Amino acid sequence: MTNPYTxxxxxxxxxxxxxxxxxxxxxWVGGTALFITGALIGSTGGDGQQPVETKVKPATTITATVTATPEPGPTVTETVKAKAKPGPTVTVTKTTTAKAAGSGSGSSSGQDSTGTCSIVSNAGNCYSAGQFCRNSDHGAITTTAGGAKIKCTYRSNAWRWTYI
Structure with a gap:
């Protein structure tokens, strides 16, 4: 054991x-000689070997497009005019297109078969609860593809679509 005072x-x-x-x-001389020998062996040509060429066959592409268009149905338009004395006149027009009878029974798309959403994403799809809202949609109310009402509300530090 050592003395701590020394x-x-x-x-x-x-x-x-x-x-x-x-x-x-x-x-050093042996290592240098091995290095130079390895460099010379590695840098020699292909020893008369010719490169292999591959021939690429043209690719075959098959594209199938199926388009199903529903039969047009009647269009219902409802117009409401509201007048407020101090402000401008506000006109709200609600248009619903009903599908013809018998169509849409085997539909597999996410859109509602009885109508469309009033606010859609930039891609044209209906919003669903839980998705983020755009800045222009803050406080707005719309419906999901299934017809449920949702509102753009601020919760948990983010603007999201929530069920009403």
């Missing part, structure tokens, strides 16, 4: 290399 003894310096000089030189 200064520690510095470690002994490393002794000089004990190998003779001529052995160290031989190691």
């Amino acid at each position: 200064t520690p003894i510095p470690p002994t310096p490393r002794p000089a290399d004990t190998r003779p000089l001529h052995k160290r030189v031989l190691v």
